[in-house]
Amino acid sequence: VAAEKSGYPHFMLKEIHEQPRALKDTMTGRIDPERGDIRLDEITIKAEDLENIDKIFIVACGTAYHAGIVGKHAIERLTRIPVEVDIASEFRYRDPMVDDRTIVIIISQSGETADTLAALRESKKRGARIIAITNVVGSSVSREAEDVLYTWAGPEIAVASTKAYSTQLVSLYMLALKMALEKGTVDREEAVEIMREMKQLPEKAQRIIGGEQKIKELAYQYSKWDDVFFIGRGLDYAVALEGSLKLKEISYIHAEAYPAGELKHGTLALITEGIPVISLVTQEQLYEKTLSNIKEVEAREATVIAVAMEGDENIAKNANHVIYIPRTIPFLTPVLTVIPLQLFAYYAAVARGCDVDKPRNLAKSVTVE
Numbered sequence: 001v002a003a004e005k006s007g008y009p010h011f012m013l014k015e016i017h018e019q020p021r022a023l024k025d026t027m028t029g030r031i032d033p034e035r036g037d038i039r040l041d042e043i044t045i046k047a048e049d050l051e052n053i054d055k056i057f058i059v060a061c062g063t064a065y066h067a068g069i070v071g072k073h074a075i076e077r078l079t080r081i082p083v084e085v086d087i088a089s090e091f092r093y094r095d096p097m098v099d100d101r102t103i104v105i106i107i108s109q110s111g112e113t114a115d116t117l118a119a120l121r122e123s124k125k126r127g128a129r130i131i132a133i134t135n136v137v138g139s140s141v142s143r144e145a146e147d148v149l150y151t152w153a154g155p156e157i158a159v160a161s162t163k164a165y166s167t168q169l170v171s172l173y174m175l176a177l178k179m180a181l182e183k184g185t186v187d188r189e190e191a192v193e194i195m196r197e198m199k200q201l202p203e204k205a206q207r208i209i210g211g212e213q214k215i216k217e218l219a220y221q222y223s224k225w226d227d228v229f230f231i232g233r234g235l236d237y238a239v240a241l242e243g244s245l246k247l248k249e250i251s252y253i254h255a256e257a258y259p260a261g262e263l264k265h266g267t268l269a270l271i272t273e274g275i276p277v278i279s280l281v282t283q284e285q286l287y288e289k290t291l292s293n294i295k296e297v298e299a300r301e302a303t304v305i306a307v308a309m310e311g312d313e314n315i316a317k318n319a320n321h322v323i324y325i326p327r328t329i330p331f332l333t334p335v336l337t338v339i340p341l342q343l344f345a346y347y348a349a350v351a352r353g354c355d356v357d358k359p360r361n362l363a364k365s366v367t368v369e
């Protein structure tokens with residue numbers, strides 16, 4: 001087993017470190033900024049099909065569901081088709097409004113999650129067109145979907161998902177771009193800019209990983225707290241949800257993610273002196289709004305750990321610590337922002353002596369309902 005970990009103490013750390021490679025493999029041969037084109041041979045949807053689509057659902061569980069929330073932002077923005085994201089175990093029992101004018105995107109690392117598979121079958125029965133995003137070739141989900149987009153993350157062993165999430169994100173971005181180009185709802189120039197930026201993500205992810213020492217120190221410093229809060233707006237909120245899940249599942253620290261603007265409607269009551277509040281501020285158009293929420297928690301003497309874009313010196317005045325991520329367009333930051341949060345969760349769990357790769361009560365693939 002030690003050999004399979006290639007010298008890493010845990011599969012989770014190995015898999016976090018594999019992300020630059022996994023992102024690259026998932027995009028290779030599919031993104032072509034020079035020609036302004038996305039090639040997804042497996043996706044057979046054409047402009048004519050999209051004409052007849054009123055609505056898209058994204059259905060998944062756990063981390064894959066969190067990827068779906070980012071997917072909703074990306075697809076709605078680029079295609080202007082309304083997207084609903086749902087948890088598979090909720091979706092399947094609520095008589096969803098799915099018909100032959102609906103696309104259902106199913107996301108599942110393993111392709112075997114029972115509720116997700118049931119949601120796929122239910123949607124198919126109602127006439128929806130199914131697109132699956134999965135990491136396992138030949139999995140049940142891949143066999144039952146019409147179109148399958150594989151994430152080339154390679155086998156993910158640690159229960160806590162990391163490289164599957166980031167490759168699901170780039171897959172969703174590619175799918176959104178592909179549909180928007182077919183439909184003509186994105187201009188070529190913007191599409192090319194997004195593709196160029198996407199191609200740089202592996203190298204930028206590598207830079208974050210190269211700076212992990214600082215994140216490790218912060219995680220050790222704050223690993224004794226019983227409660228940690230994550231806040232952000234828009235895409236930052238989507239990533240906050242995933243950061244919070246990572247922390248609770250492997251370190252057993254109670255963690256909660258909140259849309260920054262919603263804090264004052266309840267959760268602010270829990271913010272007291274010293275409580276760590278991990279604040280994501282990578283969305284330029286929401287910057288001032290999030291900053292004012294950071295000031296609210298600061299006023300309650302919380303400890304603010306900000307995750308911000310490189311070059312944002314202003315944020316240092318309002319945070320106890322800042323973790324910088326390399327600059328990219330705000331639309332794509334989730335792929336990078338999640339990495340410090342994965343590392344924070346990992347090192348907090350190590351500091352607490354937890355069984356990182358096999359957290360209590362959890363399974364890698366949940367094949368029971």
Ligand code: G6P
Nearest residue numbers: 062063064108109110113161363
């Ligand atoms: C389990 C795993 C999670 C995963 C979820 C969905 O809870 O521990 O890491 O996100 O199942 O799994 P799937 O294979 O469908 O993506």
